[in-house]
Each structure stands twice: as C-alpha cells, then as structure tokens.
Amino acid sequence: MYSKMLILRFPKKRVGEPIVVNLAKKFDLTFNILKATIYPRKEGIMVMELSGDKKNFQKGIKYLRSLGVQIETVAQEIKKDENICIHCGMCTAVCPTGALYIKRPEMEVVFDDKKCSACELCVIVCPVKAMKVRFNEESFY
Ligand code: SF4
Numbered sequence: 001m002y003s004k005m006l007i008l009r010f011p012k013k014r015v016g017e018p019i020v021v022n023l024a025k026k027f028d029l030t031f032n033i034l035k036a037t038i039y040p041r042k043e044g045i046m047v048m049e050l051s052g053d054k055k056n057f058q059k060g061i062k063y064l065r066s067l068g069v070q071i072e073t074v075a076q077e078i079k080k081d082e083n084i085c086i087h088c089g090m091c092t093a094v095c096p097t098g099a100l101y102i103k104r105p106e107m108e109v110v111f112d113d114k115k116c117s118a119c120e121l122c123v124i125v126c127p128v129k130a131m132k133v134r135f136n137e138e139s140f141y
C-alpha cells in the first residue's frame with residue numbers, strides 16, 4: 001500500500017467535476033479528504049491522503065495532471081514563529097487537523113506539531129507570515 005498526503009489545486013473550470021471520485025473508480029485508490037476549499041477566484045484546493053497500489057497511484061497522478069490539477073506533496077515540516085505571531089486566530093479557522101487551536105482563557109494560539117499534516121493552509125492565511133514551511137524534496141512520481 002502506497003500512501004501520500006497531497007495538496008491538489010483545481011483550476012476554476014474543473015471545480016465541481018467528480019475528479020476525485022474517479023480516482024477511486026478508475027484507479028482503485030482510496031482517499032481521505034482533510035480539507036476542501038473554494039477560494040474567491042473560484043479555484044479549489046483540497047488536502048487529502050491518497051492511498052493504493054503504487055502503479056495505480058502514479059496513473060491517478062497522471063490523470064489529475066492531464067486535467068490541469070496541480071499536485072504538491074505535503075511539506076515536511078511546519079514551524080510557528082512565536083516572536084511574530086499576533087494570535088489573531090486566522091490559522092485556527094483553516095487548520096484541518098486541530099494542530100492550531102485557541103487556548104482559553106489566555107486566548108493564545110497554540111501549535112501542536114504532532115497533529116500537523118503539513119498541508120500549508122495556515123501558511124497561506126497567516127497575515128504576518130508566522131507559519132513557516134520547510135519543503136520536502138521527496139518525489140512520488
Ligand atoms: S494566523 Fe499567524 S498571526 Fe494569526 S494566530 Fe495564526 S500564526 Fe499567529
């Protein structure tokens with residue numbers, strides 16, 4: 001069984017198509033969607049764990065790319081810079097795993113790296129760039 005955490009970026013014209021369902025139907029892959037968001041410009045981002053036979057996995061990746069879906073493996077490590085964070089809470093609204101949460105009554109935003117899936121959604125939304133990423137060089141394809 002081969003399994004990877006992926007970030008898929010769907011072009012506007014593909015949002016709404018049953019592309020992910022086809023990964024199961026056509027390539028016998030299983031998926032666990034952690035987060036699916038459509039952004040204001042209508043492109044979609046999905047964070048998922050995709051699993052299956054390695055050859056089928058690669059075929060599934062080819063299929064996604066043929067439809068214009070951008071695929072990234074999840075970054076290796078996410079860090080929170082406590083010197084920069086202003087505890088605004090924006091990252092807690094997008095974090096799919098609960099790795100970022102508000103500690104009460106202090107109202108501090110806490111980062112639990114053990115729960116982090118490295119999806120990078122917090123990196124995108126943080127207004128002061130307190131969430132940092134170290135990229136994974138590993139290739140699956
Ligand atoms: S979005 Fe950035 S500044 Fe706001 S709580 Fe999260 S890490 Fe801190």
Ligand code: SF4
Pocket residue numbers: 078094095096097098099100115116117118119120121122123131
């Ligand atoms: S990268 Fe950020 S949003 Fe994604 S799971 Fe880790 S802490 Fe949460």
